[in-house]
Amino acid sequence: MADPERTQSKTAIWNDPTFRSIAFQVIAAVLIVGSIWYLFDNTMTNMERRGITTGFGFLGETSGFGILMSLIEYDETHTYGRTFLVGLLNTLLVSFLGIIAATILGFILGVARLSHNWLIAKIATVYVEVLRNLPLLLQIFFWYIAVLQTLPHPRQSFNFADSFFLNARGFYVPGPVPESGFGIVMLLFFAAIVATVFLARWAHKRQDQTGQQFPVFWSGVGLIIVVPLVVFYLLGAPMSFDYPALRGFNFQGGITIIPELIALWLALTMYTAAFIGEIVRAGIQGVSHGQTEAAHALGLRHGPTLRLVIIPQAMRIIIPPLTSQYLNLAKNSSLATAIGYPDLVGVFMGTTLNQTGQAVEIVAMTMAVYLTMSLSISAFMNWFNKRMALVER
Amino acid sequence: MKQTITVLGAVAAAMIATSASAGTLEDVQKRGSLSCGVSTGLPGFSLQDEKGNWTGLDVDTCRAVAAAVLGDANKVRFVPLTAKERFTALQSGEIDMLSRNTTWTHTRDTSLGLNFAGVNYYDGQGFLVQKALGVKSALELDGASVCIQAGTTTELNLADYFREHGMKYSAVVFDTSDQTREGFEAARCDILTSDQSQLYAIRSKLGNPDSAMVLPEVISKEPLGPVVRQGDDAWFNIVKWTLMAQINAEEMGVTSANADQMAAGTNPGVKRLLGTEGDAGAKLGLSADWALNAVKQVGNYAEMFDRNVGPNTPLAISRGLNAQWNKGGILYAPPVR
Numbered sequence: 001m002a003d004p005e006r007t008q009s010k011t012a013i014w015n016d017p018t019f020r021s022i023a024f025q026v027i028a029a030v031l032i033v034g035s036i037w038y039l040f041d042n043t044m045t046n047m048e049r050r051g052i053t054t055g056f057g058f059l060g061e062t063s064g065f066g067i068l069m070s071l072i073e074y075d076e077t078h079t080y081g082r083t084f085l086v087g088l089l090n091t092l093l094v095s096f097l098g099i100i101a102a103t104i105l106g107f108i109l110g111v112a113r114l115s116h117n118w119l120i121a122k123i124a125t126v127y128v129e130v131l132r133n134l135p136l137l138l139q140i141f142f143w144y145i146a147v148l149q150t151l152p153h154p155r156q157s158f159n160f161a162d163s164f165f166l167n168a169r170g171f172y173v174p175g176p177v178p179e180s181g182f183g184i185v186m187l188l189f190f191a192a193i194v195a196t197v198f199l200a201r202w203a204h205k206r207q208d209q210t211g212q213q214f215p216v217f218w219s220g221v222g223l224i225i226v227v228p229l230v231v232f233y234l235l236g237a238p239m240s241f242d243y244p245a246l247r248g249f250n251f252q253g254g255i256t257i258i259p260e261l262i263a264l265w266l267a268l269t270m271y272t273a274a275f276i277g278e279i280v281r282a283g284i285q286g287v288s289h290g291q292t293e294a295a296h297a298l299g300l301r302h303g304p305t306l307r308l309v310i311i312p313q314a315m316r317i318i319i320p321p322l323t324s325q326y327l328n329l330a331k332n333s334s335l336a337t338a339i340g341y342p343d344l345v346g347v348f349m350g351t352t353l354n355q356t357g358q359a360v361e362i363v364a365m366t367m368a369v370y371l372t373m374s375l376s377i378s379a380f381m382n383w384f385n386k387r388m389a390l391v392e393r
Numbered sequence: 394m395k396q397t398i399t400v401l402g403a404v405a406a407a408m409i410a411t412s413a414s415a416g417t418l419e420d421v422q423k424r425g426s427l428s429c430g431v432s433t434g435l436p437g438f439s440l441q442d443e444k445g446n447w448t449g450l451d452v453d454t455c456r457a458v459a460a461a462v463l464g465d466a467n468k469v470r471f472v473p474l475t476a477k478e479r480f481t482a483l484q485s486g487e488i489d490m491l492s493r494n495t496t497w498t499h500t501r502d503t504s505l506g507l508n509f510a511g512v513n514y515y516d517g518q519g520f521l522v523q524k525a526l527g528v529k530s531a532l533e534l535d536g537a538s539v540c541i542q543a544g545t546t547t548e549l550n551l552a553d554y555f556r557e558h559g560m561k562y563s564a565v566v567f568d569t570s571d572q573t574r575e576g577f578e579a580a581r582c583d584i585l586t587s588d589q590s591q592l593y594a595i596r597s598k599l600g601n602p603d604s605a606m607v608l609p610e611v612i613s614k615e616p617l618g619p620v621v622r623q624g625d626d627a628w629f630n631i632v633k634w635t636l637m638a639q640i641n642a643e644e645m646g647v648t649s650a651n652a653d654q655m656a657a658g659t660n661p662g663v664k665r666l667l668g669t670e671g672d673a674g675a676k677l678g679l680s681a682d683w684a685l686n687a688v689k690q691v692g693n694y695a696e697m698f699d700r701n702v703g704p705n706t707p708l709a710i711s712r713g714l715n716a717q718w719n720k721g722g723i724l725y726a727p728p729v730r
Contacts, residue, residue, distance in 0.1 A: 049624070050484065050506035050622065050623060051506040051623045051624065052504070052505060052506035053504040053505075064549045064552050064553065065548040065549055065552050065564070066548075066551070066552050066555075066562065066563070066564040067566075068563055068564055068565055068566065076553075076556060077556075145579075149576075149579035149581060152580075154580075168579055168581055169538055169581060169582075248536040248537075249526070249534075249537045249538065249583045250537070250563075250583075252536065259581070337543075337568060338568065340565055340567045340568070340572070340576070342566065346543070346566065350477055350543045350544060350566075350568075351543055351548060351566065353477065354476060354477050354544030355500075355548075355549065356500075356504075357480055357500070357501070357504060357505040359480075359481050359484075
């Protein structure tokens with residue numbers, strides 16, 4: 001009910017809290033949009049006045065330069081748009097490899113730091129304290145200059161069974177060449193993965209209902225690895241290998257893993273793993289010891305206790321800071337340009353920018369890529385975090 | 394990382410700057426020093442010694458402009474830039490002129506908002522190879538790995554040359570000239586490609602210079618010269634004519650040692666150049682002794698060349714194309730009249 005006294009002494013509009021909160025938000029929004037527009041308009045005007053070409057037309061022009069490593073078909077007759085893709089894929093490749101390896105190594109380190117074995121725990125501690133306290137760029141240079149560049153010249157390569165070669169220009173491995181019939185093996189492989197997923201679900205359900213366990217892990221291994229392998233040999237091994245061989249100046253054929261990729265991957269992995277190790281240790285220690293004791297009291301052995309009780313609870317603590325480490329790793333991959341790994345920054349913000357001179361467009365595109373990449377990782381990890389979060393029953 | 398920051402800074406500067414600064418000359422005079430973009434370290438062209446002094450042909454080109462504009466060749470602030478940073482730094486106004494072994498090309502002249510103010514060294518791209526490879530010609534390089542510096546015209550010429558001759562290569566791209574050399578020394582690549590002048594400079598810095606040789610092929614034209622922002626014609630004229638004054642001085646026999654004497658002499662052409670007759674300086678907005686200062690303090694073109702890259706330096710480059718037009722080269726400065 002409105003009180004007649006109060007409606008009469010109506011407050012001034014600038015003292016009205018609803019009006020004020022809306023007004024301030026509108027003012028803030030106008031200021032932000034206005035300054036962005038000002039910056040944009042000013043940039044365009046200035047560049048036009050100075051006779052600098054603008055726009056994204058350059059993406060369709062022929063690039064005319066070569067790139068050391070490309071996951072898609074590329075040579076100098078392709079366009080600048082293609083160089084963008086090549087750089088992007090190279091960035092994604094090293095980020096992906098780095099995240100996988102750093103996670104594995106990080107978990108091992110985290111568990112090792114809590115080990116009851118004195119030597120293992122101390123080694124893990126020393127590793128973490130040294131690696132996370134050295135600048136990443138220094139570590140990249142260490143791997144690249146101090147380790148990989150001291151490898152021999154191609155003609156004196158380290159030779160492993162005449163099929164693997166290691167020298168200052170990279171690691172050369174035989175490249176698989178699928179022949180007719182290999183498609184069946186691949187099809188079986190994927191079918192086996194799907195079957196294993198269903199098998200796991202069925203086993204889980206059965207355990208819930210009857211308490212009987214089913215050896216899902218070993219039957220999964222059998223389905224995914226053994227069955228395709230048997231079929232592979234029954235079909236007469238329909239795959240040959242393209243072996244690298246020294247022809248002219250360099251090894252030709254097979255797959256070349258360039259030293260820049262190896263150095264960057266090693267450095268990113270080992271650096272980030274030190275941080276992940278600490279996060280994992282903190283996560284495990286964050287689960288109260290009573291949980292372990294309770295599990296043991298219920299008769300669970302040490303392995304299942306860790307797997308079923310401790311890790312799921314620790315994951316809730318681990319995932320948010322782990323996401324930050326993944327984001328860091330993805331962004332740190334741009335240090336690639338220091339050793340000449342052809343990542344997005346090196347290829348696109350480096351050579352392409354210099355050949356076209358369109359700094360504003362290229363810097364904006366590169367920033368957009370890193371932003372999108374980081375937000376995607378973040379979104380995925382948030383989704384994963386939700387799944388792992390404690391479900392109240 | 395550093396260059397990324399510079400590029401970003403320059404982009405930010407381009408976004409915020411209110412208008413193109415019209416008068417570089419006034420800015421330089423007010424500041425009392427010339428801001429000049431040079432390389433991060435290339436013997437003979439721009440290199441900083443252990444005491445922090447810059448030397449080189451490109452450095453002297455900057456100094457001559459400072460002498461002409463400010464009357465003192467030492468009033469220069471040198472800004473070391475990588476190949477990738479250089480144009481953005483100039484566009485954004487971080488430097489007044491760029492003198493960084495930069496090739497004059499159509500794209501750069503027309504689409505970057507820049508103007509090339511002449512040529513201070515006629516170069517061409519070549520190849521440096523390890524002698525142990527036994528290669529005698531660039532046509533034997535099929536399948537080679539090539540070390541190269543990022544953001545240079547050489548990346549494009551290399552691609553063109555190998556494509557033209559149906560050969561394959563893999564380009565290992567480094568950020569700075571030093572990293573490129575280290576990659577070459579560590580056998581990351583078979584050959585190193587760059588402008589020929591740089592190849593001699595890089596070779597002189599190798600641990601064992603005799604282990605490498607420069608192949609005879611020159612695969613491109615690389616006219617190198619100072620660059621200024623487009624749209625400031627007064628400044629463009631000053632940079633252009635300072636270089637021309639040095640070239641004219643050589644042709645007329647004016648050196649740093651005899652400049653005062655020659656200015657007081659009888660040759661009308663020399664007197665016009667050195668400001669004792671006519672108003673060449675005033676037409677540029679400078680004092681009458683602009684060219685006299687440049688020649689007296691920095692020297693004529695020949696002195697500049699001999700001091701930095703000539704036969705008595707570690708680079709030991711002969712004049713070749715860079716000789717005067719009447720001595721078998723293509724150096725030809727329009728007259729001061």
